[in-house]
Amino acid sequence: MRPGPLTSFIVLMLLLITTSPVVAGDYLNSAHGNASYGVDRLDGPYAIGNCAHCHEQHASIDGNEPSPVIDDSPTKHALFTSAYTSATDNFCVECHDGTIGVANSAIVNHSYSYRAGGLTTDFASSIKDIFDLDSVDIASTHNLDDIKTLLSSAAVGLPWGYTSASHPCEGCHNPHAVQGDPANSDTGRKTVDSRGYPLSRPSQHTPLSGWGVWGDDSSEKMSTYAATGIYQAPYYYGSTSNHEPENNTTDDGSNLTDVNTFCTDCHNKTTSIYSTTLGRPLYQFDWGTEIHGKGSAIDLPAKTECRTPFIDSNQGSYILACTDCHEAHGSPNIFLIRPIVNNNAVSLPVGTTYWGDLCSSCHAATADLRAFHHQANDGYACTDCHESGKGPQVNNCTGCHFHSSYNSNYRLF
Known part of the structure; x- marks a missing residue:
């Protein structure tokens, strides 16, 4: 006797039952796919985290255009609005704008200095706010137009699987795997219990790589990257x-994503990145040999030029993380320099020539250090390093010290 349809269905369901936990996969483990606080478009009839909050199967919901109607233009990935027009007009910032306009709840995304560094009052509270800094002449942002150009395989020959239809935010974030960091937190601060991993390496955006998150594995920490040296977390x-980043006593980088490996996928000694903001290509450099990277630093006789928690006797071994000095999305300072570095306020508006706020966050202006610089700069005018009328304040540190600079006599960074 052949089993009927109902019997076959029951048998199939029994075969699917397992005592082992079901593997949710990247999306269900992501911030967007979370069933409690995931994607939730305004007036949508779908459960929180449902794919249809971003992708429209037939350009309609229940036979009607979605409310609110953002853009009736079809897109390559069936998104509810055009993927990318500009840094402040694109699919991601429709929700990541800190308002209840498209999303059912305001999505707050603070700067790294606020989330991980303890900045008391943030300069922005959403991704859109941060990229809006582009309209401020004294600020700087990670130029999304330039990123989009870079990620185009046809434009630069990168074998990473990006195309002209790719969203520039995808360069650093996999939207189907990205996690909140902190995860669904009311305070917006990283803690041991609220850590998530929002980054995905650009070079792993390939069909065979899995393209998950970067930093969640013990091999993807700054302590691992700095295994041949020392990573010292700033205050x-x-x-x-x-x-940093959890406001506790852990300081060896074991709780910090290996951002150096992540950033140097693009920022390295071979990839040419043109900056429309600067009107020139960015400096190419090798963090494996840079003095603030894995290269050995100079050593002054008295060893009194480092500020705590950095120890002078270790100065030749220290390896800094990119996020120790830089914001990822944007900053009120030039070159995305953070507004706080190592428990020190830093003000470097675009156009400034005074870099003392940044450099003095980790370097003390001792007599030995001053003597070394005066010797190294023999033949230059005082105002080449010191701003007129400001006494001993260091003016243009970047005249000698910048990524990729090197002087065989003085080993300048």
């Missing part, structure tokens, strides 16, 4: 005992 703002 959390307002503290001389706790460190």
Whole structure:
């Protein structure tokens, strides 16, 4: 006797039952796919985290255009609005704008200095706010138009699987795997219990790589990257005992994503990146040999030029993380320099020639250090390094010290 349809269906369901936990996969583990606080478009009839909050199967919901109607133009990935027009007019910032306009709840995304560094009052509270800094002459942002150009395989020959239809945010974030960091937090601060991993390496955006998140594995930490040297986490703002990024005593980089490997997928000694903001290509450099990277630093006789928590006797071994000095999306300072570095406020508006706020965050202006620089700059005018009328304040540190600079006599960074 052949089993009927109902019997076959029951048998099939029994075969699918397992005592092992179901593997949710990247999307269900992501911030967008989370069933409690994931994607949730305004007036949509779908459960939180449902794919249809971003992708429209037939350009309609229940036979009607979605409300609100953002853009009736079809897109390559069936998104509810055009993928990318500009840094402040694109699919991602329709929701990541800190308002209840498209999303059912305001999505707040703070700067790295606020989330991980202890900045007390943030300069922005959403991704859109940060990229809006582009309209401020004294600020700087990670130019999304330039990123989009870079990621175009046809334009630069990168074998990473990006195309002209790719969204520039995809260069650093896999939208189907990205996690909140902190995850669904009311305070917006990283803690041991609220850590997530929002980054995905550009070079792993290939069909065979899996293209998950970067930093969640023990092999993807700054402590691992700096295994041949020392990573020392800077102080959390307002503290001389706790460190970034979790405001606790862990300071060896074991709780910090290996951002150096991540960033140097693009920022390295071979990839040419043109900056429309600067009107020139960015400097190419090798973080494996740079003095603030894995290269050995100079050593002054008295060894008194480092500020805590950095120890002078270790200065030749220290390896800094990119995020120790730079914001990822944008900053009120030039070159995305953070507004706080190592428990020190830093003000470097675009157009400034005074870099003392940044350099003095980790380097003390001792007599030995001043003597070394005066010797190294023999033949130059005082105003080449010191701003007129400001006494001993260091003016243009970047005249000698910048990524990729090197002087065989003085080993300048």
